[in-house]
Amino acid sequence: MSTYEKIVTLFDTADHAQAAETNLQHAGFHDDEISIVSGKDLPTSDTALREPGLWHRLFGGDIEQHEATVYAKAVESGGVVLTLRAAKEDVPKAMAILNQHNLVDVKDRAVDTGVISKESAATIAAPAAAAVAAAAALPARPVTSDLGKDQVLRLAEEHLEVGKRLVEQGTTRIRRFITEKPVEENVTLHEEHAEVVRRAVSDPNYVKDIDWSDSTIEVLETAEEAVVSKSSRIAEEVVVGKTGSDHVETVHDTVRRQQVEVERVPANKK
Template identity: 30%
Template structure:
């Protein structure tokens, strides 16, 4: 049993790369389609997507994106889905469809798609014909694989100032002036100019000096904290089920008695 996996990419280079990697798995080239370029949006109809999905993918192509659609067997579905999920240029189809549905033109696009309007590339899903003809439509679900970024938490690195008491020792010098009065140990007789000098008034000035501590500070870088973010990739297998319409044909032969 085969299923179709479809994804949207922002550039043609990434879409072509995904196509090549899928073909390297052994998927035939004619089972992998790349539709891109605003003038090729109508080619979405060739992918046989469900109506609402086709409208969304067609709009993505009209906006300049590229659609890769691969029809693969069940044993390769996980490998193909993983290839489509890895490129960084992948578009989250769920988010894109949600934004597209919010537009005022969405309902008009859905109604017009497949009605034969020239703007939508002709009729899609037409049934009936001659009076004696009836048509049974077979449908299948397509698995679309996209990516979205999820916030897993934020790391904050803050700095703060803390005052830490420190102690340093320093020796300081202090001067003291002492005045002492003492006897000469005997009387000495002086005369003349020496005697006159003894009776002159004198003023002796002695200055005391003290040392005091002077504190200054300087900023010194002692270490640094480097904030970085590592990115790692992991593989995740997406499993789901899709529905597909099958048809059983029972033919009953009727014997006709000819007389």
């Protein structure tokens, strides 16, 4: 049966917390196990926000005064607290995701804002540091069953989380404009003009038809000329749209995994 741990993290902005929540969900952590607490969910009193008891009731565990003060200041300036209930074996995986989203280091923030001094911060870290130093000073020896309980060595591994984002790759511009080109067309034009022909008359019978009165003959002359007109029609149409396509891209990276090596060391015989 799995045991569960509650992870409490602080972010300066809701955007960072929401991005972390999205990646946690993609990694398989259930929505019901994730909670985001902002200033609107908490008392408006500055004194109440700086009380460790408030944060203890929200998250459980021991909350120091400097931690409560850092939480309060961050929330007052728009920060949020994200909590995650995760199975014990999934904690390294969850922390690997959360650490990618600008987590606030509460102790460092307390020092930077003057809530505690560097000396006090060193005191807070002293027990852990002393334990590490003491462990390093002990000689290496095989683990024996007379310790009274099992010794657990945790092995961590990294998982590659590949997401997607939309990037601009340029713009296609379609512009309509006018061009001109010379054209020519042949057309046949007809003209009519008066033609005057003078010819001699020798027939004596025309004598009796002599008319001595003045007379005028008018002949209308015509000529065709080219008349140019233009008509318009739609020659073609250009349809502008977008088409999508998918492709598979292989992302190459490296992930780390801790391995364990078992070496049997025989006891020294005297």
